[in-house]
Every structure is written in C-alpha cells, then in structure tokens.
Amino acid sequence: MTHKKIVIAGGTGFIGDYLTQKFEAQGYQVFIISRKQKYKNTITWENKTKLVETINGAEILINLAGKSVDCRYTKSNKKKIKNSRVDTTRALGQAIVLCQQPPRLWINSSTATIYRHAEDRPMTESDGEIGSGFSVEVAKAWEQAFFDFKLRHSRQVALRIAIVLGDKGGALRPLKTLTKLGLGGKQGNGKQVFSWIHIEDLYQIILFLQKNEKLKGIFNCSTPNPVTNSELMNALREKLKALFGIPSPVWLLKFGAILIRTEVELILKSRWVLPERLLQEGFTFTYPNLNDALEDILKK
Secondary structure, eight states: OOOOEEEEEETTHHHHHHHHHHHHTTTTEEEOSSSOSSSSSSEEETTHHHHHHHHTTEEEEOOOOOOOOOOOOOOHHHHHHHHHHHHHHHHHHHHHTOOOOOOEEEEEEEEEEOOOOOOSSOTTTTTTOOOOOOHHHHHHHHHHHTTOOOOOSSSSEEEEEOOEEEEESHHHHHHHHHHTTTOOOOHHHHHHEEEEEHHHHHHHHHHHHHHHHHHHEEEESSOOSSSEHHHHHHHHHTTTOOOOOOOOOHHHHHHHHHHOOOOOOHHOOOBBBBBHHHHHOOOOSSSOOOOHHHHHHTTO
C-alpha cells in the first residue's frame, strides 16, 4: 500500500506533535527531520542522502526547525537561534533541488515578530513595517534563505506565525501557572497587543494552502481578533476562576527574566498582526476569538 507522505522538519515540539497526529489521522505517512530520535520515522539532518530520499515524493514539506527563543540572548545563543533557522532552511532547499519528485508545497516557518512594536495600528502583509533588533534580523535572514531558492515545481509559502495557543505546550502553559498562583495581572502597562492563533487553525491554514494551489509567498498566521495583554490576562483569570491577579511592572519582569533565563521582549513587545491575505482568500477561522479558543484549550 502506498501512503501519502508529509515531511515535518523540526517536528518534535508541541506544534510538530499536533500536526503529526492530525496528518496521520488523515492517512498520511509522516516523516520527521530532527536531531532527536523521538519517532520511528525520524531522519537526521546529517544524512544528506536520506534527507533527499525522504523529501522526494512528499506532498508537503513543513519546516518548523529552530532553537527556541525562550532563552537569554547571549552571543552564543544568538548564533544558535539564527543558524538553526537559516542553515536548516538552506539544507531543505538544497535537498529539494536534488529531488526527482519535489514536494508540491514547501511551507517554511517565519515569525510575526518581524514587524515593529505596534500599538498604533495593525501590521498586514501589504503595509506592515519591518522592525529592527536581533529578533527581526533573524526573521529577515530566515525568510531570505527561504526565498533565495527559486523552485519551479514547489510552491513556497512563509508563515509569519503569531503566538500559538494549545493545550500541550507553548506560551499558554506558563501564563496559566502564573494565573493560578495569583500573578495573572497585566504585564508592563498591559497595552501591548497579543497576536495569537489556535493550533487547530494553524493546521487548517496548512490544509487551505495545500488545496489552493495558486497561493504562495508570505502569509500572516494569526487570528483576526488580537487582544491586549490586559485583555488576555483578564480572560485567563476568568476562565481559571482566579480571584485576583497581581500585575507585573516592567522592572519586575526584567528581573524575573534574568532569573528564569529568558528575554523580557517576549512579553513586552506589541505584536499587532492581522491575517489580511488569508481573509482575502476566503479562509475561515475555527477559533477567531480568544474566549472560544481558551474555552476549547482549557477544557482538555
């Protein structure tokens, strides 16, 4: 029996796990490219020949690879964050070039943080302003490495993904813990915009792109209804029945970030991003509103 094939690079995290389960339920054979031998169908990056063999004949290649940005931005970590994205993207493009049956669709992760800090207006694909700083430079290099490949037989789509919400991991877990401990107040001034997407809608966007064969280029991957940080924390307190939530001023966040070895930018940057292209092309979100998304995730 011949199985339809999906390849997910960097597919050992909570997004990769979710996509693997979903595609396997559809009858696909899913192969993972990773440094971790988490699944039986795992291919290592070092085996270039096997890499080409695995990608050859796939319907979709999805690249999620990259070191987590949830760390201190030391010189060493900055190098790893950038190289883990750029180098893996180049390795996949080089493998596709060698395929006799290249994947019909190559989806590469990017990030909604490529846009500037925005509290004044939303950023769309058509009029969004690219920001500055380390995270933005990584995102720009990542996308450049992807679009440097001019492939005749593989459509290329870069997803500028907002914060992904799901019950198995991601940003929601630490926020839930803080809320349950009574620390679920606004962070900073609370005005920073929190652009997000339910993990199921991320999966549905991939299916939508697979079906609509004329679509390519850059897509913002976020809900059409972002919220402020204050609104997010209010919703979490309500859903978790927290009686109070102590706010966290900027100085405390900076101190706490040092203690837990992360960067305060992850909390304080205002990512006001809208999925203009997806809406124009007719995509319908299953979870467009935060309350519905939290209701679904927190019941699990």
